Amino acid sequence: MDASLLTIQPGSAEPIYRQIVEQLRRLIAGGQLGAGDLLPSVREVAAFHAINPMTVSRAYGMAESEGLLARLRGKGMAVAATTRPTQTQAQRLALLEPQLEALSRHARELELPADVVLRRLGRLLEN
């Protein structure tokens, strides 16, 4: 993988390290990155995007703890062979937390009763 595959938007309300993790997650889910693919080094990413290397390390660390990436001795980071089983259900739910928070906030702002929203959500999940 090349550092240019990532896009960084410094002005966005989402911190850069989260932007990186989010993109890795999508790239892996979408199949652009397969298991065992090597990731660019922290330095490469930092130099390409002119961002602080510590931000990149933080993103890689977070992705590693989520099980997206695995550290290979002497080679750097690579996409983990199996991502799903290493994560408990609670861990996976935690990933959804920001979206759930946003959803509940919007629902409150629209003054929608909880049961209506839940029913609709349930139907979406079943499909």
Place this chain on the structure above:
Amino acid sequence: MNALLQDAHERFDPPLAARGLGHGYEGATVLRCINLDVAPGSVLGLIGRNGAGKSTLLRALLGLLEPTTGEARVFGTPALAMDDTVRQRIAYVPQQPEALAWLTVEQMFDYLSRFYPSWNHAFASDTLARWQLPENKLLGKLSPGERQRVELVRALSSEPDLLVLDEPAAALDPVARRELLREIALRAGEAGITVLFSTHIVSDLERVASEIAFLHEGRLLLHCPVDDTKERYARLWLPARLASSTPTSTLSRRSHADGSVSVVVERDAHGRWPEAHAQPGVRLDVLGLEDLFVEIAE
């Protein structure tokens, strides 16, 4: 043993520290009781409106002016009484530098390199060539952008442990700015140097800064890791009927014409937003750095 002690001493002394730093000119106060510690290896972006006192703070931190109150320390020694071993470790580029206008670029580098034991000649000549800076032109005849680039190359060539830049990007074009940010970011990440720079271009800061400090009317309003600004602070908008239930501890407060109020709030120790955000009709917006800056500085 002594060397060990000194080593330990140096490791724990922050590159820059201010205690109760205050300054004023002719009755006008520019800095009010600034307390600041810049951790080794961090890239601290100092942000504030024009006239907020950013340049004065940088100069006070480096002992370039005599503060009216308080003290600044550089690597543990008082800024006004630094010795040469500390000076070797610092590089500073003022806003719109104009020093040594009567020398050519080459002469200036020749002159300064004599004083810095760790001067990187190869880096200097490479970067001057890469940034298309004419070596045999008089400094006084360079354009402001060229002049600033020369000073930045000068500062980086002395291989400093602490780099202080006052509005480094103001006179640079986008490409040169990106190059500078890259250099700062990599040096901080790899050589572990500490960088303090002031700016009002927020996107630069978001790229390379690890920490951010807001200076407003001579006061330090906020000093935290740059990611925290996006995760810990948000804008809370309350309609007119709820204006009275505004949280008490807010960073800024603005009343709008229709009676509604918007405030900048912070998560508490458990990561929760203030109570008010759960009420119907209240809106909570996560802010980018620029919006946060505008909210606080207005």
Place this chain on the structure above:
Amino acid sequence: MNAATLLLTPWRAAPSGARWMVVVFYLLTCLVATAIAVFGHTATTWLAVSLTYGLGLFAPWAFLFPGAALLAKDARQLRIPRLERLAILALPAYAVAMLALPAAVFAALGWPLVKPMLVWTLVMAGAFAFALLPRYVTVFCGFLPTLGNALAPGWVRLFPHAGSWPTWTIALLVLLLIMIGWRWHGFIRGRISEQGWSSPMVVQLRYGSWGAWSQMQATGRLSLMIGKGGGQVDGCGPSRPIRSLRMALGGWYTPRSWLHHVQQMGIMLVLISVPVGALLLAHLHDGGASSRMSGSALLGAVFGFAAMASPLVCLLSWVWLSRRWQRVNMELPMLALLPGLGSNAMRKRNLLRAALTRPLVAHAACLGVGLIGCHWLTRVTPLIGVQVVAITIGALATTGLMLDILGGKPHSLWTVAPLLGAVFVLQNVGLVVTAMLGSNHAPAHSTTMLAVLMAGWILLAGWATRLALAGWRALETRLQPFVANPA
């Protein structure tokens, strides 16, 4: 466009300091001229009045009205033709007014009219040309009287049929007007640069009193240098802190190569050769008959130089250093953070030596020139004494002013101007008094005058010492010496 706007235009185009000084000077000469007219009863009163008024005309036409050229240029660049027209029309309007009013008075008194008016027009055109011509030409303007004097006898021989003076005055006037037109045309169209030695003097008005000169100094253009920078970095470094500091102080402190010094000497010699050549010409011309006169002219030049140079050294040192110490983005932060210059105490000591040596050497050089002048006089001891005392006080004033800058207690022009004025006046008075004492017919009150002079010197020396001590103490309390003085 009404008359008021027309008349106010050049007024608005000049910096406020300059315009008041010019107006005061002009009105003062008008008053003096009126006084001469009222109280003078000789046949040539009209001549005295017209010459006095002519003197008064010089200031506005050299320092106020040329501002219209700047205005016209800016108006042209901003595409405001009306304003440009206004700036141009204001000049003949003022010229006519300033000619017609006194001419009317002369006519009413029944005095000759044509010659005064010719002289006045010549003065106005000359002053205006002075402002528009390149700086390197105006530098030579100072020598024009000497040159004119020297050439005057030869003139008739060269042009025996030149006719009476109105003829060549008109010729000169036409020449001046052509030059003004040519320079004006080039300037307002931007063909003549506003920087460097070929820029017209009027550019000075853009920056207030010192601006343009000090900017030229800062960019190194004033130092008449040839080639690159002229500064010599070789030899700078931690082992030679004073030389390194001089490099960073810039201007006349900059260490330079021998080649550069030789070039400078060459230029100086060319400059000096003009008046000396003029004197020599005069000397050769009348075969030694006036050798006494040109000898005394040379002596006067030497002493005049000595008397002018010492306060000038003081003023220039003060201007240079106070500018350096005002700016926070120039050499001060660089020097404050430059390693290799030693402890703070050493920095202070070396800075003092670097900053003061040049001005003090320059003062000593002034003394040297004065002493050379003494060589031609018979009773020299009092004159030497006066020179030594005057220059010592000048040096003391320089030291005081510079210490105050370095100590963070800089003085404004309001202190510096009276101090330097006093130095200048006392130095000249000293020269006059000793000249009178030395002459064969010494006036009766010469001892009293000497006593007054001494008292003045003591007061001045006390003042300068006080400044120096205050500056020294302030510098002692500073932790590091490279702290800018806020403007």
